[in-house]
Amino acid sequence: xxxxxxxxxxxxxxxxxxxxxxxxxxxxxxxxxxxxxxxxxxxxxxxxxxxxxxxxxxxxxxxxxxxxxxxxxxxxxxxxxxxxxxxxxxxxxxxxxxxxxxxxxxxxxxxxxxxxxxxxxxxxxxxxxxxxxxxxxxxxxxxxxxxxxxxxxxxxxxxxxxxxxxxxxxxxxxxxxxxxxxxxxxxxxxxxxxxxxxxxxxxxxxxxxxxxxxxxxxxxxxxxxxxxxxxxxxxxxxxxxxxxxxxxxxxxxxxxxxxxxxxxxxxxxxxxxxxxxxxxxxxxxxxxxxxxxxxxxxxxxxxxxxxxxxxxxxxxxxxxxxxxxxxxxxxxxxxxxxxxxxxxxxxxxxxxxxxxxxxxxxxxxxxxxxxxxxxxxxxxxxxxxxxxxxxxxxxxxxxxxxxxxxxxxxxxxxxxxxxxxxx
Amino acid sequence: xxxxxxxxxxxxxxxxxxxxxxxxxxxxxxxxxxxxxxxxxxxxxxxxxxxxxxxxxxxxxxxxxxxxxxxxxxxxxxxxxxxxxxxxxxxxxxxxxxxxxxxxxxxxxxxxxxxxxxxxxxxxxxxxxxxxxxxxxxxxxxxxxxxxxxxxxxxxxxxxxxxxxxxxxxxxxxxxxxxxxxxxxxxxxxxxxxxxxxxxxxxxxxxxxxxxxxxxxxxxxxxxxxxxxxxxxxxxxxxxxxxxxxxxxxxxxxxxxxxxxxxxxxxxx
Ligand SMILES: Nc1ncnc2c1ncn2[C@@H]1O[C@H](COP(=O)(O)OP(=O)(O)OP(=O)(O)O)[C@@H](O)[C@H]1O
Ligand SMILES: [Mg+2]
Numbered sequence: 001x002x003x004x005x006x007x008x009x010x011x012x013x014x015x016x017x018x019x020x021x022x023x024x025x026x027x028x029x030x031x032x033x034x035x036x037x038x039x040x041x042x043x044x045x046x047x048x049x050x051x052x053x054x055x056x057x058x059x060x061x062x063x064x065x066x067x068x069x070x071x072x073x074x075x076x077x078x079x080x081x082x083x084x085x086x087x088x089x090x091x092x093x094x095x096x097x098x099x100x101x102x103x104x105x106x107x108x109x110x111x112x113x114x115x116x117x118x119x120x121x122x123x124x125x126x127x128x129x130x131x132x133x134x135x136x137x138x139x140x141x142x143x144x145x146x147x148x149x150x151x152x153x154x155x156x157x158x159x160x161x162x163x164x165x166x167x168x169x170x171x172x173x174x175x176x177x178x179x180x181x182x183x184x185x186x187x188x189x190x191x192x193x194x195x196x197x198x199x200x201x202x203x204x205x206x207x208x209x210x211x212x213x214x215x216x217x218x219x220x221x222x223x224x225x226x227x228x229x230x231x232x233x234x235x236x237x238x239x240x241x242x243x244x245x246x247x248x249x250x251x252x253x254x255x256x257x258x259x260x261x262x263x264x265x266x267x268x269x270x271x272x273x274x275x276x277x278x279x280x281x282x283x284x285x286x287x288x289x290x291x292x293x294x295x296x297x298x299x300x301x302x303x304x305x306x307x308x309x310x311x312x313x314x315x316x317x318x319x320x321x322x323x324x325x326x327x328x329x330x331x332x333x334x335x336x337x338x339x340x341x342x343x344x345x346x347x348x349x350x351x352x353x354x355x356x357x358x359x360x361x362x363x364x365x366x367x368x369x370x371x372x373x374x375x376x377x378x379x380x381x382x383x384x385x386x387x388x389x390x391x392x393x394x395x396x397x398x399x400x401x402x403x404x405x406x407x408x409x410x411x412x413x414x415x416x417x418x419x420x421x422x423x
Numbered sequence: 424x425x426x427x428x429x430x431x432x433x434x435x436x437x438x439x440x441x442x443x444x445x446x447x448x449x450x451x452x453x454x455x456x457x458x459x460x461x462x463x464x465x466x467x468x469x470x471x472x473x474x475x476x477x478x479x480x481x482x483x484x485x486x487x488x489x490x491x492x493x494x495x496x497x498x499x500x501x502x503x504x505x506x507x508x509x510x511x512x513x514x515x516x517x518x519x520x521x522x523x524x525x526x527x528x529x530x531x532x533x534x535x536x537x538x539x540x541x542x543x544x545x546x547x548x549x550x551x552x553x554x555x556x557x558x559x560x561x562x563x564x565x566x567x568x569x570x571x572x573x574x575x576x577x578x579x580x581x582x583x584x585x586x587x588x589x590x591x592x593x594x595x596x597x598x599x600x601x602x603x604x605x606x607x608x609x610x611x612x613x614x615x616x617x618x619x620x621x622x623x624x625x626x627x628x629x630x631x632x633x634x635x636x637x638x639x640x641x642x643x644x645x646x647x648x649x650x651x652x653x654x655x656x657x658x659x660x661x662x663x664x665x666x667x668x669x670x671x672x673x674x675x676x677x678x679x680x681x682x683x684x685x686x687x688x689x690x691x692x
Contacts, residue, residue: 328524329524330523331527338527419513
């Protein structure tokens with residue numbers, strides 16, 4: 001909630017700043033500059049570079065701020081968990097009405113740091129309530145069973161914390177945290193958590209960066225990052241390639257021949273809406289969790305998309321082009337090669353981009369379920385050990401690779417079929 | 424006999440709902456080799472249908488098309504087609520489009536190149552031969568379409584509103600080009616148009632068709648195309664006969680349209 005509010009606040013603040021001081025930096029293209037009507041004129045809308053930059057920076061800042069990152073000054077951090085030494089006093093009552101007080105000291109330390117328990121020196125030890133000392137890693141809490149504090153926990157009861165009365169099930173807030181009492185009379189001390197996120201939930205950016213580097217060179221579980229990603233990509237390419245190899249001719253056949261269309265239409269139309277992920281269980285049953293299984297899955301994911309796009313590429317050919325080719329003396333085969341295939345390429349490419357995206361998503365999901373190596377395998381394995389930094393590196397890279405594939409396909413498309421949409 | 428014989432063609436489209444459209448009824452025509460005939464008629468009178476039958480894209484219900492003593496049974500390279508627009512191959516350069524016919528025949532490169540170069544000269548597109556067709560204006564694209572058709576050296580050229588999508592000025596220029604090409608190549612041409620002026624200027628013969636059922640309404644033999652060859656089309660338009668014929672045909676088509684759409688001159692009152 002706070003994060004969302006902050007994000008909206010940054011959005012609004014940046015927009016206001018831009019509205020006030022941004023105008024001189026706008027590089028208007030001469031044509032749009034002359035337009036008086038821009039609202040509703042989509043072509044007059046230019047993506048604001050400044051907004052994009054601020055957007056990315058603010059996500060990074062929020063991330064850094066809520067994880068206590070060392071990359072940004074401390075002043076920008078949201079309050080972190082309490083760390084350091086703290087103590088509270090408790091009072092206990094014996095059945096005969098006598099009371100006694102004791103002190104609990106605790107050192108709250110960064111996770112993983114080796115620290116010594118604070119000494120109880122200088123505290124007087126008398127009566128039935130004993131002093132107690134302990135260390136607590138940040139974000140954790142410590143439970144102190146009543147028996148550790150009282151001589152006889154059956155009859156003696158803790159009644160107040162730092163002067164505030166407490167009863168079983170109750171809680172008392174102290175300056176550095178909260179003390180709770182359970183039904184059996186034991187105390188739990190939870191130091192202030194602050195607003196930062198524990199590393200196991202969200203590690204700071206520098207940790208993720210460091211992990212990224214170590215994944216590249218050392219890998220995780222003896223498999224480097226490039227092996228993981230490379231294997232995932234390899235699966236996608238093989239599956240996609242096979243899908244094209246079968247799907248495109250199938251689509252052409254469906255577009256050109258009534259028998260083929262009749263035969264395959266029910267199959268294709270049925271298989272198209274089935275998400276490839278739903279096939280994973282069946283594929284595992286049939287083919288096991290090995291390479292064949294995953295590649296078959298990707299093959300199926302690409303197959304229907306490619307078949308349908310090739311078919312619509314064929315049906316999309318303007319009849320006058322086919323007529324023109326016939327009256328220029330072309331044979332059926334020549335028309336297929338010189339008219340139908342080039343005319344269908346834009347559709348096929350659009351299909352290929354979709355298929356690539358679907359395959360990439362599917363391979364990650366399939367690896368989550370069953371794999372030895374691969375991007376999905378890496379993150380699911382890391383998540384089992386709460387290695388959130390690996391999970392985040394993995395997610396970021398999966399996004400980057402998916403985005404990269406799409407950009408590459410677009411570039412390829414512009415290069416190979418410049419006539420797209422110009423017919 | 425050399426020439427195109429359209430012999431008693433009828434065409435009936437059976438519609439899925441059980442009714443049918445008589446698109447053409449007993450249409451007969453003889454075109455001598457080298458004649459240019461323009462075809463006029465209200466929308467839906469079967470002009471395109473007739474052209475598609477001659478081209479071999481549609482099979483007539485009855486009757487025969489005979490070209491140079493051979494029966495037409497399907498599309499063929501001896502009958503070239505120029506469409507209104509969008510029939511060029513946008514994945515090919517201008518040059519590739521024009522050489523499409525020769526290439527399909529497997530003509531040697533050197534020879535087809537010669538033809539292409541010559542035709543690009545004729546239609547004035549030498550400077551654009553390596554451009555993609557979608558980079559050209561509409562008028563240029565139609566010139567490519569003409570050149571592509573001529574490169575194949577057909578006996579008959581069928582044109583379905585070839586200049587219909589062009590602006591008035593470009594259209595006038597292109598009319599001159601069509602006349603020039605006709606005279607230079609001596610092709611038999613059937614040209615469908617919606618413009619009475621165009622039909623008068625270009626048609627040695629002019630056919631007016633009537634709808635429901637599609638049939639030949641009247642045929643003219645005109646001197647204007649001959650006059651226009653190599654001359655100024657605007658001069659031709661000043662000819663008194665040109666104007667009177669134009670008025671006559673306009674009135675004729677106007678009447679037919681009115682019959683279809685109902686009278687518009689206040690008859691509703
Ligand atoms: N494939 C078809 N199926 C059914 N009816 C058709 C078909 N093609 C044409 N027709 C009908 O045949 C008649 C003649 O059509 P055609 O396209 O030949 O007219 P046209 O003279 O070319 O008209 P326009 O000037 O508008 O191009 C019309 O009534 C049309 O509805
Ligand atoms: Mg028509």
